[in-house]
Each structure stands twice: as C-alpha cells, then as structure tokens.
Amino acid sequence: MQVRKRILIFALTYHPYVGGAEVAIKEITDRMGPDAYSFDMITLRFDRALPRVEKKGNITVHRIGFAANAPKISERAMPLRCKLSKALFPITSFIKALSLNRTLRQGLALPQGERGYDIVWAMMANQAGFGALLFKIAHPRIPYFLELQDGRSLEHVRKRRPITTFVWPLYSAIYRYADVIKVISHFIERLAREVGYRGPLEVIPNGVDVERFSANIPEERLAALKSRLEIRLGDIVLFTASRLVLSRGVEDVILSLTHLPLEVKLLIAGDGEDRAKLEGIAREAGVESRVIFAGQVDHAELPAYFKVSDIFVRPSLIEGMGNAFVEAFAAGIPVVATPVGGIPDFLTDGETGVFCEVHAPESVARAVKRYMDDPALLAKVVKNAKALAAQKYDWDLIAKSMRERIFQPLLPDIYS
Numbered sequence: 001m002q003v004r005k006r007i008l009i010f011a012l013t014y015h016p017y018v019g020g021a022e023v024a025i026k027e028i029t030d031r032m033g034p035d036a037y038s039f040d041m042i043t044l045r046f047d048r049a050l051p052r053v054e055k056k057g058n059i060t061v062h063r064i065g066f067a068a069n070a071p072k073i074s075e076r077a078m079p080l081r082c083k084l085s086k087a088l089f090p091i092t093s094f095i096k097a098l099s100l101n102r103t104l105r106q107g108l109a110l111p112q113g114e115r116g117y118d119i120v121w122a123m124m125a126n127q128a129g130f131g132a133l134l135f136k137i138a139h140p141r142i143p144y145f146l147e148l149q150d151g152r153s154l155e156h157v158r159k160r161r162p163i164t165t166f167v168w169p170l171y172s173a174i175y176r177y178a179d180v181i182k183v184i185s186h187f188i189e190r191l192a193r194e195v196g197y198r199g200p201l202e203v204i205p206n207g208v209d210v211e212r213f214s215a216n217i218p219e220e221r222l223a224a225l226k227s228r229l230e231i232r233l234g235d236i237v238l239f240t241a242s243r244l245v246l247s248r249g250v251e252d253v254i255l256s257l258t259h260l261p262l263e264v265k266l267l268i269a270g271d272g273e274d275r276a277k278l279e280g281i282a283r284e285a286g287v288e289s290r291v292i293f294a295g296q297v298d299h300a301e302l303p304a305y306f307k308v309s310d311i312f313v314r315p316s317l318i319e320g321m322g323n324a325f326v327e328a329f330a331a332g333i334p335v336v337a338t339p340v341g342g343i344p345d346f347l348t349d350g351e352t353g354v355f356c357e358v359h360a361p362e363s364v365a366r367a368v369k370r371y372m373d374d375p376a377l378l379a380k381v382v383k384n385a386k387a388l389a390a391q392k393y394d395w396d397l398i399a400k401s402m403r404e405r406i407f408q409p410l411l412p413d414i415y416s
Contacts (some may be wrong), residue, residue, distance in 0.1 A: 006116065008102065010093055010132040011123040011267050012086065017046070017054055017073055018299050019243065021123050022151045022185075022322045023030040024206045024398075024415060029058045032398035040100055040117075042093045042131070046073050046362035047084050062100065064092050074245075074273040077083035086127060093131030098138065120144045121408055122174070125195075129174035136177050142270040143410040146178040148188045149206070151320030151341035172196055182406055185342020198347040202405045205345065206323045207398040213303045222336035226308050229292050230266060236264045237370065239309030239333070240303060241324050244272030249315035249338065253276055254314075254360045257287040266313075269297040270307055306331035307410045311371055315356050315364050319343055325353075326393045334378050346393070350377065352385040 014022055029039050037058065045052065047065035047070055054061045065085030078086075085092070091223045097120075104116035120142055122132035136144040175181065176196040182202050183189045187201055205374060217297060231237055242248040253266055268278075268291065275293065302324075308310070312335045314329035319341035326346060328335050333354035337343050347353040354370050354377075357363035370385060371378045 004036060005118045006038045007119045007121055007407075008097060008100065008135075009039060009059070009118040009121045011041060011043045011125065011136075012089065012096070012126060012128045013046075013073065014041060014043045014061060016050075017299055018223065020206055020321070021147075023299060023323055024058055024147075024149070025123065027207065027209065027395040028399050028402055031396060032058060032403070034058050039389065041272065042096050042100070042166060044082070044085055045114045046071055046085075055082070062096060064096050065089065070271070074243075077328055089127040090134060092129035094134040094138075097131065097135045098235045101135075101139065104211065108243060115139060115142045117142055119407065122146045122178075124148065124150060125171070125174045126150075130170075133174050136326050140384065144177045145178060145180045145182060145406055145410065146174060147182045147184075147384040149184050149320045151185070151187060151318045152154040162252075175210070179410060180406060182402075185345050187342045188320055200409070202401075203391060204283070204405065205342075206321050206326070207393045207395040208323065208326045208330045208389055209332045209411070210394045212325050213306065214386065214389075215333065219306050222304060222308055224303055226242060229294065229308070230286055231265070231267070231292075231308060236261075236311075237309040238264060238310065238311050238313045239269070239328075240304060240306065241297065241316050243279055244268070244270050246274050246277070246317075249317055249359070251281050251317045252359060252364055253313050254278060254282050254287060254291055255279060255285055255361035256364035256368065257290050258285055259362055260368060262290070263370070265292060267292045267294060267305065267309055269294045269302070271296045284286045302327065303331060306333055309333055311368060312337060313337075313364060313368065314367075315358065315360075316340055317358055321345070325387050326362050329389035329393070332382055332386055334381045335385065336364065336371075349379065352388055353381060357407040 039059040040059045041059050043061060044061055044065045045067045048067040050063055052063050068079045069080055071082050079371040101116040120132050120135055122129045125148060132144055166228045172195050175192060180348050181197055182204055183192060184205050186203055189201060192201060203267060230330050238253060240250060240253055245249060257264060257266060282288045306328060312333050314339045321342035325335055331368040336356055337347055337353055338358045349355045354367045356367040
C-alpha cells in the first residue's frame, strides 16, 4: 500500500501573485499525484478578497496576516499593514505551522512524538525561510529542505536588507539547518556555499510546460491579439515579460530601439513599481510609439504573446535562472540575454541564443541585428533551443528529479 507523503510549504507569496518561484511550486506539485502527496502551504494573504483557506491544484493554501483592498505587493508600493505582515511572517507562519502539524497529528491519530508532516519545504531564504527554520528547531526530526531561486549576490542582499548583516548567524542558520538545499542554477549553488552551507545540494532548474508553449494557436486568436496590441504587417516585435523593475534591463531594450530600424517594436508584458519610469524613458528617447506596454498578462496567456513576437529580449542585471527564457525556447522564438546569474546554464551564444552586454543598449541592438541579418543563425538557435527545452526543461522531468533527488532521500523509511 502506498504511503501518502505530507509536505508543508512556507512561501511569502503564491497565486494570484505569480513569479518564477510560484510557477515552479504549482507546476511541480500539480505533477505529484494527490494519492501520493499531500501539500499544505502557509503564505501571506495581502488582499482581503482572497480566501484564508483555498484548494489550488494539489495544495491547500493557508493565507495569514493583515490584508488590504487590492494592494500592490511590490516593496515600495506595499501598504504598511502588508509590510507589517511580511515582517511578522517568521513568527506568524511558525505559529500557524505548529497548529497545522498538531491538527494533522490528531487527524491521523498519531502517538505522542510521531511527526505529522513528513517534509518542510521553504521557498527562499527570506521571511519564509525564517519561519521554516523555527519549525525545524521545534521539530528537528522533520526533514527540512530549502529552495533558492534568487539570483542576487550576498553583497546585494546585504545592501538591500542591511538588517541581514546584524542578524547574520540567524540568517545563515536558514541555510545551515537545511537537510538539503535545492537551487535552480549553478550560480545560486555557489552563493549557497558562500553562505557556509556544506550539506547536500541539488541543482534542479525551473522548467516549462513544453506542450503548452509549443502548441499551435488558432490564427484568428493570434490575429485578434495583434489587432489589440496594434502589431501591423511588417513589424518586427521584440518581446520581454517580467516585473517592471530596473534590475531586469527593460530600459536597455527600450533604448536599443534608437539603434534599430523603425519597423522594430517592443512588446512588454508585466507591471511593477518602475513602469512610470520606463514609460518616461521611452518618451525621452523618442520611441514611445514603438513601445507597447501590455500590462500584467496571466501566465496562461503568455504562449500567445510569444507567438505574435519575433525575438525574446531580457538583458537582466541579475537572474537566478529565468523561466521566461526556456518558455521562449519552447515557443520557438530566439532569445537575447545577458551572461549573468544562472542564464549561462542553458544559453550558449550562437547555439541556443545570443548574448548581449549588461546595461548596454547598443549591444542589445547588435544582438537583435545578428538575428535579423542571419536567417541561418536564427533557424539554428530556434532548433537547438526547442530541443534543449524538451530534453531537459519540461516540468514533467523537473518533477521527476524532485521526487528522486529531494523527496526520496529525505524519506528513506517511506520509500524503502
């Protein structure tokens, strides 16, 4: 008889707030059959309209903390009550986890001393990691694994969160107490070792739903989208999808248009605290009419946006990995990226994409022109990148790696 594994996830945010980490959790847990795995998650509520408890896919989501009416959750725009919830999350999530674990043990009629959850999974070494650390200290027999997706260097983290320097022993304990750490790139692997973690460490990248992103989309649907976005016959569309903050290099793509033919336009999917600054940069550069701000696009709609575009461009300053790159691979459009963070794990210049320099609009333009001037290069890159996405980055393969390299080693008594 198969034993159902019970896993508790600590995460600061979850759907409907979607980034690479949230996509990864959903895609992986959806592929872990409900007969074999049971997932609970503790996350922040933020929005009063969101239910406190909700079943999403294979996860029961427990939302905690103060909430506001349709708040922005970016650091600069977040309401004070939501900032307070975030600051208190290590304590409130720990208390909630104790309650959920106790309820689970009672429901399973487990004897005193028997663990309720089989594994604790912390998404990121932030307030969620602190909550998981406290739970690990309270329940040392429950295996704890930490997942890292943030591509910021330790120096950057200390500048962004000065308090980290003053609580370094506690911050580093998020890493040191982990039974295993999972990272999404070799760059983040080096960061984890730099903190001082010496235990088991697995590099398992984020992925892409290859079938969904490579599927044909009806021409009438693509024509309607082009019409809405005012993409005309003869336009060459650069596409980028990200949160609109300056660390993603969107401003460099905007400025690259001044070095490219007039038929080249930029389609931007996403929103964020720096959108107004980016709109201002487009106006000042005289390319406002060539930049399409599409706003926040649901992840389920992204395949269509790739299909109406010609080249995916994201000249990131920092990047843990970047799901959107391998989504572009699967969608069959070529990529321009910077050789930072985890990007070199999957992008080889001239083979699976083209590199440009960081903070260099002219370099972005040169990379775009390489594709425009060399159809053979474009065809080779698209073919190689699509094959790589299918062979290494499909979410089914990633979920299999999670089972075999994370869950099974942490639960040898259950899997034996």
